[in-house]
Every structure is written in structure tokens, then in C-alpha cells.
Amino acid sequence: MLTTSRFHLRFWPVWVSVGAVLGLWIACKWFHQDWFDDGFKYVAKASSLSATTLMCWCLVLSARFRALEDLFGGLDKVYQVHKRLGKLLCLVLAPHPLFLAAHRLPDVSAYLGYFAPAATLQDRYALGKDLGLAALIALCALVALSLRLIMRYEAWKRLHGWLGPVFLLVMVHVHLVDADVARYAPLRVAFWGMLLAGAASWVYIRLLYERFGPRHAYAVESIETVGGAREITLRPLGRPLDFKASQFVYLVIRTPPIPPEPHPYSIASGYSPDGRFKLGIKEVGDHTRSLAHLAPGDRTDVYGPYGRFSEPFFNRGRDCVFIGGGIGITPFIGMWHVALHSEERLRPDGMDSQLKARHPELSSDWTAPRIALFYVCRTREEASFDDDIRAQAEQSPLGGLEQARQAGFDYVLHESQTHGRFGIPHMRDVLGDRFPGRLFFLCGPTPMMEALAARLLDEGVSPLDILIEDFNLV
Ligand SMILES: Cc1cc2nc3c(=O)[nH]c(=O)nc-3n(C[C@H](O)[C@H](O)[C@H](O)COP(=O)(O)OP(=O)(O)OC[C@H]3O[C@@H](n4cnc5c(N)ncnc54)[C@H](O)[C@@H]3O)c2cc1C
Structure with missing residues (x-):
């Protein structure tokens, strides 16, 4: 299945950390005036330092730390970044052994000989090199299988768990080869800090989360x-x-x-x-x-x-359009409820500041944005949450759907079997011609979200105003 979370994916923390590691490495070399004679080594080392940083991020991002949700914009986005970094990882790591051996070229057999296992317990470097190669091969195999073209989710997940032991191999490799990371203290501290953070994340999510998670x-x-x-x-x-x-x-x-x-x-x-x-x-x-x-x-x-899907609804003070396709209606039910009950609020001066920061909607100085909620289903019978949406309007201080509409909260159940594929003309019936300036929240089948997002962009809606909740994390 395609994923649509590429909107709003934030990679900058990752690129900043990769840049910082590479910068620190070059600064250490400059400080010690310890330059390589073999120019290929710069590519090889830059590749391994960058790839290991990415690998640490992959592990940290898989641990469901809630602080990272703020940084990346929600757990679904965290997983999308994780997934894309995982794919990139092998490409970034592959040059490491290839360029380490490059000084042996053009003698092809000597070049290939570099990759032959040579480990002995006495030769620490050779052992480290062989473990590193084993880790690279295992990693590429796992990432290739993780593309999951044929595998069931449970099998994929079990296989994914092996990335932890592979990471351990990488750590042993870094320890044994005694390269620049071992040579320069600042790099050593930063790099091992990252490696330990990656390892701790794996231990947390695999072994401790079930018991000590939220x-x-x-x-x-x-x-x-x-x-x-x-x-x-x-x-x-x-x-x-x-x-x-x-x-x-x-x-x-x-x-x-x-x-x-x-x-x-x-x-x-x-x-x-x-x-x-x-x-x-x-x-x-x-x-x-x-x-x-x-x-x-x-x-x-x-x-x-x-999840952080509703943050813009709470914080941006802009008219909102909610489009839920099929079971993708679920995240909208809570926001619909909040909007309809916006009369029942606490006085801001009597509210605890932490509570107010976490739940601005509880304060009477928060005003619910106007909402148009489109629930897209094949038939009315499939619209399982239609009764909840109507009941919430009836039970709210507004007293019913018609009163809610007059107060700025529109609801449309779109039956695509009868009214055709949902699109811009159906939205125009409710929104008029004013599309830009509103926030569009989409959740539903991937093809529907992709098509709607493309049409909204054609209508001049900024990509930053299209918010997507992706039910497809992997
Ligand atoms: C943020 C989010 C919110 C969701 N909300 C709803 C909802 O309100 N209602 C609803 O019906 N579905 C929801 N889903 C989808 C739901 O998680 C999957 O349909 C369900 O996990 C499928 O499991 P399965 O074993 O029945 O199907 P499978 O055939 O095993 O899986 C179908 C697909 O679901 C995904 N999936 C399966 N297991 C997991 C898992 N453990 N973790 C992450 N993804 C998994 C995979 O992409 C897989 O390809 C949501 C998903 C996400 C990411």
C-alpha cells in the first residue's frame, strides 16, 4: 500500500545530526592535522559515520518516545521518517567497504580479496572488519525484506526485530576497528553516546515497553x-x-x-x-x-x-474541513465533539497552566473553528459513525444538526454509490469557492487521500494546509 504521510515529513533533526557528526570528525582531523594519504578513505569514513548516525535514528524513532512526536509532528510521521531512513541507510553504508578497499584498484583480485573473511582472534582489526561486513550484508537483507512486498505483517515484524542484534554487531565493529572514532575523544564521546541511545531505544521498545510503556x-x-x-x-x-x-x-x-x-x-x-x-x-x-x-x-x-493530527485544529484558529473516508472517520469524531461542545468551558484564569497548554479547548477563551465534516462511504449502511455524528449534534448545547450548521458546523454524509466519487464539486457545494486559507484534514484509503490532496493543490490550497492521518505506518 502507498503511504501518504510524505506531506509534512520533517527530516531536519536527522540531517542536522549527520552534519554535526561529520563536522566534528573533520574538525578533529584538522585539530590533530591527521589527514589520510588515501583520498578514498574520506568517502569510506563519511559513509560509515553518516550511516551509523542514520541507524541510531532508526532505532530511536522506533521506540515510540512521545517527545519525538512533537519534533516530527506525530507518531505516524515518526514512523514514516524511520521507514525512509531505513531504506536510505543501505545506500549510504554501501560505499564504506567499497571505498576502504579502493586503494587496491586496479588490481581487481586484490580488491576483491579485501572482502574475503580473514578474522582471527589475534587480529582485532580483521575481526572487526569481518563483523562489519556481516552486519552490512544482514542489514541490507533485512531492509530488502522489510520492503515487505510478499510478507505478512506479523512475519515482517518478527524479522524487523533482528535489526537489534545487527546493530550490536555494528557496535562491536566500531569498537574493534579502532578507527577515527576511537582516536579522537570528542568524536568518541558523541558517537558512543549515539550508539548507546540507539541500543537503549531497542531494549526499551522490544523488552521494556510492554511493562513500562504508557x-x-x-x-x-x-x-x-x-x-x-x-x-x-x-x-x-x-x-x-x-x-x-x-x-x-x-x-x-x-x-x-x-x-x-x-x-x-x-x-x-x-x-x-x-x-x-x-x-x-x-x-x-x-x-x-x-x-x-x-x-x-x-x-x-x-x-x-x-498522534498530533488535531494540533492545527486546536492551535491555528482557521476554518477546518474534515474528510473521513470509511473507517478513516474515526479521528474526526473527537474533534467534532470538541467543536460542538465549545460552550462548556472553564474560565481561563482558574485553569492550571499545564492543563491549558495541553487542552486549550477546555478554556473559554478558545473558540472552535468553523468545520465542514464530510463522511465518505459507499452506502449509508456502511456509514457506521453516522449515528454518532448526528447524536453528538443532538446532545450538544446546539441541539441538532441544523442548529450546528447555522453555528458553522456542517456535516455531509457522501454516499459514493449514489453521488459518485467524492471530489471538489461536492466540497464546493458546502464551502463555496474559498478553498485556500482553510485547513484540510484527510483520513481514509490511500488512493482517495492522494487524489483529494492532488485536487486540493490544484485549487490553490497550500501543501502546509493539507493534514493527513495515515493508517498505514509500515
Ligand atoms: C495511527 C493509526 C490509526 C488507526 N486507526 C484505525 C481505526 O480507528 N480503525 C481501524 O479499523 N483501523 C485503524 N488503523 C489501522 C489498523 O491499525 C490496522 O487496520 C490493523 O492494525 C490491521 O491489523 P490486522 O492484523 O487485522 O491486518 P493485517 O492484514 O495484518 O494488516 C493490515 C495492515 O495494517 C497495518 N498493521 C497491521 N498491524 C499493525 C500494527 N501492529 N502496527 C501498525 N500497523 C499495523 C499494516 O500496514 C498492514 O499491512 C489505524 C492505523 C494507524 C497507524
């Missing part, structure tokens, strides 16, 4: 199947989750035969004082199908919350 115990309160989606209401058993509208959680169910792997699902409800929330889940594969065995009363763990 875990909340919930019980299934009710399950309803509407329009092909399973709507699961969860009730907290302890400290409830402090989530923002549109965020998602990793759901873990340890009730056999449901596999206990964590799967991400958006919270498909607004806040409730008792901490209950709802998930809407569509069957697409093993895990979602196995949820047929879930029953009221079953215990679940939810990890999170994650």
Missing part, C-alpha cells in the same frame, strides 16, 4: 457492529487515559485466541468525564478479524495516547 488498564464495556465496523467502548479500570481528540492508542488484548500484539486504533469519541472512550475497528486482517472473540468484560491494555 499503559492503561481498560475493560470492554460494550461491542456493537455497525456497517461492517466493530465499535468497542472501553471503560477505565484505573487511571484513565488523558487523550486529545483524534489521538490513537495501541490496543493490546491478551485474551486467546486474539493475538496479543499491539495494534494502533484512533479514539473515535469525545471526552467523557468517567474516562470511557470508543474505538471503531474495521476487519482487514488477522487481528481485526480475531476481535470477533472479544466480549464485554474482557480486559485490555491501551498504550498511548499518540
